[in-house]
Amino acid sequence: MSIFEDHTPSHPALVEFRSGLDAIGEVPLSALDVEDLNEFLIEGYRAQQQIKGVLAKIVHEAMNQQLAKRHGEHSLSVHIAGQVHGNSKRVASELAFARWLHRFPDLHIALIAGHVTVAHLNELRTLENKHPKASAHMERAQDFFVDAAAKLQFPQWVNAVGYWFKTLDPDGKLDDPSDPKYGTVIRQLPSGDVIVEMRMDPVTGEAYLTAVEAEEQKIFEAEADLEPEDKLSPKQRTQTAIMRLIAQGFQKADGSFPEPMVQLVMSEKVAEDLLARAMGCVDPDTDGPMDFDPFDLPINYDDVDGRCETIRGTPVHPMHALIPLLIAKMRRLVIDEYNQATEEPDNVPEFRFFNKKQRQVLLALARGKCGIAGCNNPYVWLQMDHIQPHSKSGRTLLPNGQPLCQPHNKAKGDRE
Numbered sequence: 001m002s003i004f005e006d007h008t009p010s011h012p013a014l015v016e017f018r019s020g021l022d023a024i025g026e027v028p029l030s031a032l033d034v035e036d037l038n039e040f041l042i043e044g045y046r047a048q049q050q051i052k053g054v055l056a057k058i059v060h061e062a063m064n065q066q067l068a069k070r071h072g073e074h075s076l077s078v079h080i081a082g083q084v085h086g087n088s089k090r091v092a093s094e095l096a097f098a099r100w101l102h103r104f105p106d107l108h109i110a111l112i113a114g115h116v117t118v119a120h121l122n123e124l125r126t127l128e129n130k131h132p133k134a135s136a137h138m139e140r141a142q143d144f145f146v147d148a149a150a151k152l153q154f155p156q157w158v159n160a161v162g163y164w165f166k167t168l169d170p171d172g173k174l175d176d177p178s179d180p181k182y183g184t185v186i187r188q189l190p191s192g193d194v195i196v197e198m199r200m201d202p203v204t205g206e207a208y209l210t211a212v213e214a215e216e217q218k219i220f221e222a223e224a225d226l227e228p229e230d231k232l233s234p235k236q237r238t239q240t241a242i243m244r245l246i247a248q249g250f251q252k253a254d255g256s257f258p259e260p261m262v263q264l265v266m267s268e269k270v271a272e273d274l275l276a277r278a279m280g281c282v283d284p285d286t287d288g289p290m291d292f293d294p295f296d297l298p299i300n301y302d303d304v305d306g307r308c309e310t311i312r313g314t315p316v317h318p319m320h321a322l323i324p325l326l327i328a329k330m331r332r333l334v335i336d337e338y339n340q341a342t343e344e345p346d347n348v349p350e351f352r353f354f355n356k357k358q359r360q361v362l363l364a365l366a367r368g369k370c371g372i373a374g375c376n377n378p379y380v381w382l383q384m385d386h387i388q389p390h391s392k393s394g395r396t397l398l399p400n401g402q403p404l405c406q407p408h409n410k411a412k413g414d415r416e
């Protein structure tokens with residue numbers, strides 16, 4: 001039964017196709033014996049793959065004949081999506097698949113015949129993307145890909161094809177770890193979430209996978225007695241494993257591991273509000289429950305009383321800062337309305353360089369940014385600079401300090 005009942009196909013082949021599908025749809029599956037059910041399952045799956053092959057053929061002919069244009073539509077994907085109420089982006093990616101497949105007629109025939117699956121072809125597409133010069137060789141190797149698919153299960157087939165691709169790269173340049181395409185990108189979104197993308201050559205990747213998987217296994221075993229809902233999800237387990245591996249870089253002499261350090265800047269007002277929300281505190285003035293609007297977070301970028309951010313200035317939702325607040329070491333910083341520290345963090349003797357406490361204060365004041373307007377260099381590049389140089393009797397006190405990134409600090413030093 002189609003949801004588009006007003007549209008019945010007219011071509012005899014389509015009528016037959018539709019009636020075949022309808023017939024299968026009407027079979028009372030619960031009445032089948034196990035063998036028959038198995039046949040329906042496997043045949044259904046095979047047919048699904050074959051239909052994608054046939055569809056790719058139809059799509060290609062439609063592109064050839066500029067079908068979209070002749071229907072007054074500028075793109076075929078929009079035309080199709082409009083007709084079937086589908087997602088045009090999804091359709092566009094299927095059209096891209098059809099275009100790709102047209103370059104490999106033997107693979108296309110094999111898909112229609114049910115000898116390879118879409119998964120095989122997507123794997124080849126991925127490998128070709130990684131190795132653009134392989135295209136010409138791939139056209140000659142179509143028989144090999146199909147024969148191997150008949151003999152091997154998919155994971156083994158992937159390995160066999162991987163070997164074949166390696167032979168196109170005799171000097172191993174494609175997997176050269178010094179290639180700039182390898183490396184890690186860490187991006188921070190405006191929400192404060194951090195996205196990490198890593199690409200490693202096969203050998204580095206294997207070392208990484210082994211380390212992460214071993215750590216994941218330890219976590220998995222430690223969770224054995226927990227209720228399913230208390231266990232970490234696989235993604236969370238991977239992340240916890242990676243954080244542990246990072247922390248191990250800071251292993252202490254006694255063999256224990258510190259928590260990774262996080263420095264937060266939170267105003268007293270936000271902290272009080274947070275604790276009141278979390279614990280239902282009593283208002284010391286009225287002895288009644290604290291009066292606050294659950295939907296009005298007292299955070300505000302422009303207000304020194306509204307701060308809740310990391311030391312690099314990334315805003316943090318106060319609820320996410322609750323645990324750190326409860327276990328943290330606190331440092332009190334008094335800021336005036338002009339965002340200046342009004343007192344020294346401690347009565348320390350004055351030295352040539354800013355000390356650790358002064359540095360933390362200056363970073364908090366500068367919200368983790370280089371003192372040169374518009375500079376967006378990373379937080380870890382920041383160094384503490386004497387605004388009035390020390391050589392010109394500038395003092396090592398907070399009003400004379402600012403963070404500058406290493407390049408800007410060096411440029412300033414070179415000018416002096």
Ligand SMILES: [Zn+2]
Nearest residue numbers: 370375405408
């Ligand atoms: Zn800078």
